[in-house]
Each structure stands twice: as structure tokens, then as C-alpha cells.
Amino acid sequence: MTDLKYPNNVYDKPEQLLQVLGSWWSQDYSGVEQLSAVVAALAETQQQTLQDVRELTRSMSLQTIDTKHIDRWYQLRLSQLKQELAVQEYDTGLLYDNGQIYDGSVNVDGWKFAKPEELTFSVLVDTAGDPSIMWFNQLDFNTDATSVTFFNNIFEDPRIRKETVYQNGVVVDHVAILWAYRAEVDTSQLYKQYGYAIGNQLRSSDTYKTILQAAQTAMVRGPSGSFLRALLAAIAGVPTPTHDTDKVVQLTSDSGGSLIITEKAAYRLPAVAGVSVAVGDTITKETSLTPAIEVIELNRNADLSSISAISLGKGFLLSCMFGELVFANQNVPLVVDTDDSSGFTKLTWEIGGMPLDVDRFFSDLHDRGIAAATADRGDCSAAELVEWPGTLQSDGTLSESRYFQKGTLAHLLDSRPVSVGEPTTSHLPVTINPVKFLAANVLYKHAAVVILRVAGFNQQVTGLQNFRLLRRLLPPQMALLVIVESVMDNDAIELLDAEEELSTWSGTTAQGDEINDTMVSDSGLVARVVL
Numbered sequence: 403m404t405d406l407k408y409p410n411n412v413y414d415k416p417e418q419l420l421q422v423l424g425s426w427w428s429q430d431y432s433g434v435e436q437l438s439a440v441v442a443a444l445a446e447t448q449q450q451t452l453q454d455v456r457e458l459t460r461s462m463s464l465q466t467i468d469t470k471h472i473d474r475w476y477q478l479r480l481s482q483l484k485q486e487l488a489v490q491e492y493d494t495g496l497l498y499d500n501g502q503i504y505d506g507s508v509n510v511d512g513w514k515f516a517k518p519e520e521l522t523f524s525v526l527v528d529t530a531g532d533p534s535i536m537w538f539n540q541l542d543f544n545t546d547a548t549s550v551t552f553f554n555n556i557f558e559d560p561r562i563r564k565e566t567v568y569q570n571g572v573v574v575d576h577v578a579i580l581w582a583y584r585a586e587v588d589t590s591q592l593y594k595q596y597g598y599a600i601g602n603q604l605r606s607s608d609t610y611k612t613i614l615q616a617a618q619t620a621m622v623r624g625p626s627g628s629f630l631r632a633l634l635a636a637i638a639g640v641p642t643p644t645h646d647t648d649k650v651v652q653l654t655s656d657s658g659g660s661l662i663i664t665e666k667a668a669y670r671l672p673a674v675a676g677v678s679v680a681v682g683d684t685i686t687k688e689t690s691l692t693p694a695i696e697v698i699e700l701n702r703n704a705d706l707s708s709i710s711a712i713s714l715g716k717g718f719l720l721s722c723m724f725g726e727l728v729f730a731n732q733n734v735p736l737v738v739d740t741d742d743s744s745g746f747t748k749l750t751w752e753i754g755g756m757p758l759d760v761d762r763f764f765s766d767l768h769d770r771g772i773a774a775a776t777a778d779r780g781d782c783s784a785a786e787l788v789e790w791p792g793t794l795q796s797d798g799t800l801s802e803s804r805y806f807q808k809g810t811l812a813h814l815l816d817s818r819p820v821s822v823g824e825p826t827t828s829h830l831p832v833t834i835n836p837v838k839f840l841a842a843n844v845l846y847k848h849a850a851v852v853i854l855r856v857a858g859f860n861q862q863v864t865g866l867q868n869f870r871l872l873r874r875l876l877p878p879q880m881a882l883l884v885i886v887e888s889v890m891d892n893d894a895i896e897l898l899d900a901e902e903e904l905s906t907w908s909g910t911t912a913q914g915d916e917i918n919d920t921m922v923s924d925s926g927l928v929a930r931v932v933l
Contacts, residue, residue, distance in 0.1 A: 413449045416442040439531065446530070450474050457591075464596050464615055469606045475530045476523065476585035478550075482557050483575040486514040512544070512551040519548050520589070523582035528562050530581045535561050556580075602871050609864050612636035613871070620875045627699060627850075628688045630872075634695050634852060637868045639860025641669040643685050650683045662691055674889070675858030694858025698851040700841040706731055708853055711754070712837050712883055721766045728754030729836035736834045738812070738827045746772055747812035747824045751834050767811060774809030788813055788821040849881045857889040 409415050420428045420441045427437060453472055460466040526543065527533035537543055537552075544551045556562050556578050567575040593603045596614050600621075604610045616633040620626075635642045645666050652663040660671040662679065671677065675692045679685060690696075698704055715726035734752045742748040750764045775788070786808055792801040808814060808821070816825040854866075872882060 411449075411452065413445040413452070416445040419445060442531065446474065461591060461595055464611070464618055467592065467595060467611070469592060469608055469611055470522075470586040471589045471591065473585045473587050474583070476521065476582040476587070478517070478523075478526070478580045478582050480515045480550075480556065480578045480580065481575055482578070484516060485557075512553045513555050514549050514551045516548060517545070517550050521582070521585060521587055523585040525583040526580045527583060528580060533581075535559075600871060600874060602868065604864055604868070607864075609636050609639060613864070613868065617871065617875055625876055625880070627697060629875075630850070630852075631688065631690065631695065631697055633872070633875075634697070634854075637864055637866065638695055638854065638858075639864070640675075640692060640694050640858065641671065642691065643667075643669075643687050643689050646687060648685050650679050650681050650685060653677060653679075653681055672858055672860065675855075692858050694855045696853040696855075698853070700845045700849050700851065701847060702842055704841055706837055706841060709837055709851055709885065712840060712851070718881070719763070721762050723759045723762065724756050725759060726755060727759060727763060729840055730754065731835065731837035733833040733835050736831055738825075738830055740824065740826055742768070744768070744772055745824070746775065746810050747826070747830075749811050749815070749830070751836065753836065771810030771813070775806040775813065777807065777809070788816075788824070790824075791822060845881075845883075848879055849883060851883045851885065853885045853887060855887045855889075857887075 412419065417438070420434075420438055423437075423441075428434065431437060450473070453474060457468050457471060460468055522545065524539045526535075526537045528535040539545055542553060557564065557576060563579045565577045565579065566573055567577060588606045590603070590606060592606045592610055592614060596618065597603055597610070600614075600617050602613070602617075604613070613633060613636040616629055616636060619632075620629045623629075632642060634640075643664075645664075648664040648666045650662060650664050652661075654661045654663065655673065658670060659673045660675065660677055662669040662671065662677060664685065669691055671692050671694075675694050678690055678693050683689075685691070696708055698706065698708065709731050711728050711730045713726045713728045715723065719727065730752070737750045739748040739750070746768070748764070748768045753760050753763065755763075788806045788808055790804040790806070792803050795801055806813075808816070812825050812830065813821065815831060816829050817831075818825070818829050866886075869882075869884065876882070
């Protein structure tokens with residue numbers, strides 16, 4: 403970043419450059435004013451060249467590259483023919499039908515012109531040399547992504563230079579010329595230099611830069627929990643600590659939301675986002691400042707209290723299902739069926755989803771368990787086998803015992819050290835927590851749960867569609883289960899001094915259709931010849 407000092411270089415003082423030419427040119431020459439203007443213009447061109455060189459140098463690293471190109475003087479040409487009256491629009495923060503007419507040409511706020519979408523600026527002047535007008539964003543004009551709106555009609559201001567446009571000798575338009583000082587132009591350098599490697603192009607911004615930095619870290623060092631948190635925070639527009647170590651010194655709020663002030667920086671959060679740090683806490687780059695994003699790595703000691711349920715569908719279930727199955731994070735009764743036709747104990751429990759899907763899930767689970775139990779067991783210890791004792795035959799002899807591997811879910815949950823016979827209710831748990839069972843036995847070390855609380859997202863969020871980037875960076879055996887928690891506003895209706903009356907209402911009489919003999923005729927029997 404350029405140091406904020408003046409003069410920053412020799413080109414900031416063009417009068418000193420004029421003196422370098424000699425005392426005659428700077429003092430005695432009759433056209434010194436014209437020469438001074440030429441030297442000042444050349445100094446500006448060198449300033450722009452110096453700016454371009456600095457941007458080129460910083461672009462060699464993703465950590466230092468500028469998000470946008472700085473054009474010291476950008477010529478803004480505004481056509482009177484394309485000028486529009488700026489009117490109040492619906493859903494822009496104004497209350498509909500509160501004195502404003504929707505989509506009508508009244509309540510004029512200004513004069514609106516289209517501008518390049520890649521251009522942003524804060525200061526406008528009438529000339530780049532010695533301006534007599536200096537307008538500031540939100541004071542003299544407003545800008546959005548595609549337009550600029552002036553509070554006064556610029557074509558009625560005599561200080562602004564205008565050009566007349568002719569076509570076949572006829573005046574067809576007038577163009578007002580303004581200059582944007584230090585305009586930011588999105589030249590897509592972030593994508594051209596680094597984003598192309600992962601195939602993810604967004605509008606250049608600090609958020610996009612943070613996404614690319616997290617992706618680059620994952621590609622070089624391998625994906626980790628810290629990488630995942632940094633990438634999710636960038637996608638959601640949630641700030642993360644920028645220093646290796648820092649200390650929280652104050653928590654406050656203003657009209658813009660909550661503020662976390664540290665010894666080295668300040669971080670802004672939406673008012674409803676919540677804060678997960680306290681004054682005096684030491685934070686690092688991996689510290690989460692808000693519960694808006696929570697990453698839970700599924701391992702045997704994972705805290706699953708934030709998860710209410712996990713929904714699994716296509717991509718997680720081998721069976722073909724009509725919909726998804728919902729596993730609740732609560733203890734539910736374990737149903738033990740010891741009379742299954744297969745002879746093996748079958749287990750079921752309560753699962754959300756379509757009844758046919760639930761039945762198919764448990765049937766397939768049981769069938770695969772039986773297939774595993776009856777497969778060639780090889781050399782297995784007694785603790786890995788289930789013994790089916792022999793039965794008394796008709797001739798009075800005892801058949802040989804049969805041995806199976808522990809393959810069904812009932813076998814795996816059997817609490818007996820040595821399993822003789824199929825497990826029954828007394829050998830199995832009374833309840834089961836489906837989410838904890840999945841985390842400990844199925845998704846263990848191969849999945850993580852991401853909880854996104856959208857109330858804490860920044861308004862400049864890049865969009866959850868960027869989650870597709872994760873699939874390119876995560877190992878193929880790693881999966882993410884994303885839970886999006888939205889906040890619903892409750893409408894309260896207060897009945898003050900209200901009275902309620904009950905009355906009866908008689909239904910209408912059923913309409914009847916009457917058919918008399920004058921509406922029916924009988925032509926009698928008619929002979930029909932069939933050839």
C-alpha cells in the first residue's frame with residue numbers, strides 16, 4: 403500500500419519539475435503558464451505509470467495483489483439522451499404505499515445515468531487540472547453497481563463542460579464530461595492471475611481475494627479445519643482475525659452493527675450475528691469471532707449439541723430412495739425384532755422420511771449385515787463370532803453348532819463378551835442416538851458438519867453457490883454436511899380490549915333439479931340391421 407503522505411514522490415510537485423528545466427523556462431519564458439500545464443500533465447502521466455508499476459509488482463503475490471486497478475483520472479461521459487429521472491423503487495428500504503408511488507415518475511430524487519459495472523468512484527470533478535467542482539459520493543451523488551444518480555441536473559450547471567453530438571449535421575445529443583479521481587476499475591486481475599487455477603470467477607473484491615487465499619493455502623498445505631473456517635467465513639462475509647495473536651480490548655455497537663475492537667484491529671459484525679469472544683480474550687487467526695459459522699469435525703469426542711438432526715440423501719445412501727432420511731440428535735427407543743424370517747435379530751428405530759424409504763433402509767441394512775455375517779470368515783477369534791448352538795434332531799442327536807461373523811447391527815451392539823445365540827433385548831441398548839451413532843461409526847473422520855446461521859452473514863456475502871469450490875479442494879473421501887439455519891420473524895398480534903362474539907349461520911338449502919315428463923321422450927323400439 404502506498405504511504406499516505408504528501409508529497410509522495412517528485413511528481414506530486416510539478417512546479418519543482420519545471421525548475422529543473424532552468425530558470426529561464428520557469429521564470430523568464432513568456433509562455434510559462436502553458437509550459438507549466440504541459441509539465442503538470444506529463445507529471446500526471448508518470449504518476450499513472452508509477453501506479454501501474456506498483457500494481458504489477460504487488461501482483462506477484464496473492465497476499466499483496468490489489469483487488470482493483472486504480473485509474474488516477476477516469477473520464478466519465480454522460481449522455482443527456484440516456485438520462486433518466488431517478489424515482490423511488492419498491493423494496494429499497496422505503497415502506498410501500500407510505501406516500502411513495504411505486505414505479506412512478508414522481509418524488510424525483512435526482513438524475514440517473516448508466517455507468518460501467520466494473521467502475522467505482524467516490525470523487526468527481528469538472529476538470530483534471532484545476533477543478534472548480536468537487537463532488538463526493540453520498541453527499542452530491544449516489545452510485546450503485548450500474549448507475550450514478552446526481553442530486554442536481556448536471557446539464558444545467560454551466561461549470562461542467564459539454565459536447566454536442568451531431569449526426570448528419572443534426573444535433574442528436576449532448577454529453578457532459580466529468581472526471582473521477584482515483585477511480586477503481588475491476589480488470590479481473592484476481593481471476594486472471596490466480597482465480598483461473600481453480601476455475602472460480604467472481605467480481606474482484608477483498609472477499610474474493612480471501613477466498614483465493616484460503617484455496618491456495620489448501621492446495622499447497624492440504625485442507626484443514628482452519629482452511630475450511632477461513633473459506634466459509636469469506637463466502638459468508640464474516641470477518642476473521644488478521645493477526646497471528648491479538649487481544650480483545652472492547653466490545654461495542656453502533657448503527658452499523660457490533661464492533662470487536664482489539665489492540666491491532668477492529669472487526670464489524672451484523673447486529674444479530676452474536677459475538678463469541680469477550681474482553682481480555684487472546685485471539686489468533688483461527689479464532690471464531692461469531693457463532694454465525696460453526697464447523698464440527700465428526701470424531702469420537704465431537705460436541706454434537708449444536709446439531710438438531712442430520713439429513714442424508716442421494717450420495718450418502720446406497721439404496722435408491724424417494725427422498726431423504728432424517729436422523730435426529732436425541733435418544734430414541736431401539737426396536738428389537740427376534741422373530742425375523744432370516745433367523746438374525748433385526749434392529750430398527752425411529753427415522754424421519756417416507757415410510758417406504760425407512761423400510762427400505764432397514765431392510766437393506768439388515769440384508770447387508772447378513773451377507774457380512776455369512777461370508778467366509780477366515781481366521782476369526784471367538785470374540786468376533788456368533789455361535790448358533792446345535793439343535794436336537796428327530797433321531798435324538800444334537801446337530802453341530804454354526805458360527806457366523808459379527809456382521810449385523812445387532813451383532814455389533816451386542817454387549818456380551820462371548821455371543822452364543824442371537825442377541826435379544828436384554829443384550830442390547832434400550833435407546834440409540836442416531837446422530838451420535840452415525841458420527842462415531844459411519845461418518846467418523848470422513849465428514850464434517852458446517853452450521854451456517856444466515857442472520858450473522860454480511861450483506862456483501864458472495865453467495866452460497868461458491869460451496870462448489872469446496873469439492874475441488876477437499877479430498878474425495880471427505881464430505882461436508884451443511885446445515886443452514888434461518889431466522890423467521892414472528893408477527894405478534896395484540897388484542898387490546900377486543901371482544902369476540904359467537905353466532906350461528908344456517909347453511910344454504912340444497913339445490914334440487916326436477917325432471918318432469920315433458921322433458922323426456924321415448925321413440926320406442928327401432929330395428930337395426932347389421933350386415
